Amino acid sequence: MSTYDVAVIGGGIVGSAIARLLGGTALSVALLEARDDVGDGTSKANTAILHTGFDAKPGTLESRLVARGYDLLGEYAQATGIPVERTGALLVAWTPEQLDALPGLRDKAGRNGYTACEIVDAAEVYRRVPDLGAGALGGLTVPGESIICTWTTNLALATDAVNRGVRLLRGHRVTEVRTGAETTRLTTTAGEVTARWVINAAGLGADAIDALFGYDRFTVTPRRGELLVFDKLARPLAPCIVLPVPSSAGKGVLVSPTIYGNVMVGPTAEDLTDRTATGTSEAGLEFLREKGAALMPRLMEEEVTATYAGLRAAIGQDDYLIDLDAGRRYLLVGGIRSTGLTAGMAIAEHLGELLAGHLDLTERAGLPAPPRMPNLGEAFERPYQDAAAIAADPEYGRIVCFCERVTRGEIRDALASVVPPAGLDGLRRRTRAMNGRCQGFYCGARVREIFEGEAE
Numbered sequence: 001m002s003t004y005d006v007a008v009i010g011g012g013i014v015g016s017a018i019a020r021l022l023g024g025t026a027l028s029v030a031l032l033e034a035r036d037d038v039g040d041g042t043s044k045a046n047t048a049i050l051h052t053g054f055d056a057k058p059g060t061l062e063s064r065l066v067a068r069g070y071d072l073l074g075e076y077a078q079a080t081g082i083p084v085e086r087t088g089a090l091l092v093a094w095t096p097e098q099l100d101a102l103p104g105l106r107d108k109a110g111r112n113g114y115t116a117c118e119i120v121d122a123a124e125v126y127r128r129v130p131d132l133g134a135g136a137l138g139g140l141t142v143p144g145e146s147i148i149c150t151w152t153t154n155l156a157l158a159t160d161a162v163n164r165g166v167r168l169l170r171g172h173r174v175t176e177v178r179t180g181a182e183t184t185r186l187t188t189t190a191g192e193v194t195a196r197w198v199i200n201a202a203g204l205g206a207d208a209i210d211a212l213f214g215y216d217r218f219t220v221t222p223r224r225g226e227l228l229v230f231d232k233l234a235r236p237l238a239p240c241i242v243l244p245v246p247s248s249a250g251k252g253v254l255v256s257p258t259i260y261g262n263v264m265v266g267p268t269a270e271d272l273t274d275r276t277a278t279g280t281s282e283a284g285l286e287f288l289r290e291k292g293a294a295l296m297p298r299l300m301e302e303e304v305t306a307t308y309a310g311l312r313a314a315i316g317q318d319d320y321l322i323d324l325d326a327g328r329r330y331l332l333v334g335g336i337r338s339t340g341l342t343a344g345m346a347i348a349e350h351l352g353e354l355l356a357g358h359l360d361l362t363e364r365a366g367l368p369a370p371p372r373m374p375n376l377g378e379a380f381e382r383p384y385q386d387a388a389a390i391a392a393d394p395e396y397g398r399i400v401c402f403c404e405r406v407t408r409g410e411i412r413d414a415l416a417s418v419v420p421p422a423g424l425d426g427l428r429r430r431t432r433a434m435n436g437r438c439q440g441f442y443c444g445a446r447v448r449e450i451f452e453g454e455a456e
């Protein structure tokens with residue numbers, strides 16, 4: 001059994017970004033993921049907004065890393081083809097108190113280093129979002145807020161990590177930790193892994209791993225966020241992200257276009273105890289329908305094509321909990337609650353700074369170029385629209401999923417990729433197959449047949 005220089009626990013966006021960064025050095029790195037795929041935890045089910053950080057708590061680590069992550073991920077998206085739409089956001093005030101809060105929010109954005117916000121009157125609010133419900137009194141523009149594909153982000157980072165030599169160990173749930181003088185032995189559901197350094201990026205499981213290192217300093221409370229997804233015909237109703245004025249109860253319910261051409265309403269915020277409760281609830285969806293009806297009544301006439309829920313790893317403090325235990329060669333990355341998609345690459349960079357005195361993180365010469373990811377964005381050309389691609393390879397002209405217009409060529413490519421899917425859900429995240437208004441009713445059997453045929 002070989003000993004890695006670093007073992008990173010958790011193949012979500014944060015762990016994958018860290019593994020990618022360390023994979024660019026001379027260190028040997030393993031990325032351990034409990035599930036059979038990367039990006040199958042919180043990183044697959046969020047609102048997928050690339051945040052500017054305008055509303056973060058000024059002075060926090062989160063504020064700094066969200067702002068930095070916004071730039072890093074924006075640049076990385078361009079290099080890898082992760083789809084991003086620069087839609088901007090409009091924060092809407094519905095009561096005189098909320099209207100009064102707008103200058104304070106603009107100032108707060110400034111303290112977070114974001115100075116592009118402008119206060120606009122009700123007429124301008126309706127000019128920008130004509131289908132907004134009645135009663136808006138004014139708004140605050142946040143031109144930089146953007147929508148992104150969270151699935152492709154996670155996959156690009158993990159693919160890049162593997163291309164750089166990181167050993168991806170899926171199906172490796174860490175269950176025990178034994179720290180020795182030189183190395184730490186991790187017992188996993190698929191055997192033992194030994195490493196000199198361990199980085200805990202286990203999201204909802206970060207407190208459990210921390211406890212295995214002997215700590216008792218925080219508890220993760222899974223905070224469920226449910227969302228409603230509306231049909232693509234609704235997309236013109238939401239030209240930008242429509243945000244509520246945040247309150248002490250959280251960021252509130254937004255209406256947002258999605259990168260796949262839909263519109264979504266959500267998320268709720270409900271503290272649970274069950275860390276596996278990613279199902280949606282009748283009460284949650286009813287609440288969203290009520291909110292949606294007030295925010296944009298026209299939207300409620302459109303069909304809901306999907307619902308989903310994600311769990312934020314809340315830890316009872318308004319900031320990330322990142323801590324280095326040099327004595328035990330252990331690094332905790334906890335409480336990456338509601339901004340980790342945006343901040344992931346900056347969190348990795350920050351860890352690099354913390355580790356610099358302990359490990360040689362000089363970038364290796366001759367690193368492979370970042371991977372070029374298949375485009376899942378509705379606003380950009382997809383294979384079925386690309387005559388040259390179809391002429392060169394007719395499989396890109398054979399549509400399998402008609403709702404999302406996914407071709408046989410894309411499914412074939414996903415199955416042969418560096419980090420192939422382990423199941424149909426993973427295939428959906430790599431191609432959009434079965435993700436449309438029929439939710440796989442028509443194409444599901446065919447997609448399964450291809451998946452099983454190619455997997456053989």
Ligand SMILES: Cc1cc2nc3c(=O)[nH]c(=O)nc-3n(C[C@H](O)[C@H](O)[C@H](O)COP(=O)(O)OP(=O)(O)OC[C@H]3O[C@@H](n4cnc5c(N)ncnc54)[C@H](O)[C@@H]3O)c2cc1C
Pocket residue numbers: 009010011012013014015016032033034035038039040041042043044045046047048049050051172173174175201202203204205206209223224225226267309310311312336337338339340341342343
């Ligand atoms: C409703 C909702 C909306 C959100 N909206 C946004 C948004 O718009 N923009 C934004 O930037 N962020 C958003 N977020 C936050 C963002 O999704 C998270 O911060 C981010 O996905 C966290 O990534 P992660 O890698 O820390 O966690 P995860 O993606 O959960 O990854 C952790 C991984 O660790 C693995 N793991 C756990 N225990 C073990 C173990 N013992 N051994 C091995 N592996 C283990 C898990 O299986 C999992 O894959 C939102 C979150 C939610 C829930």
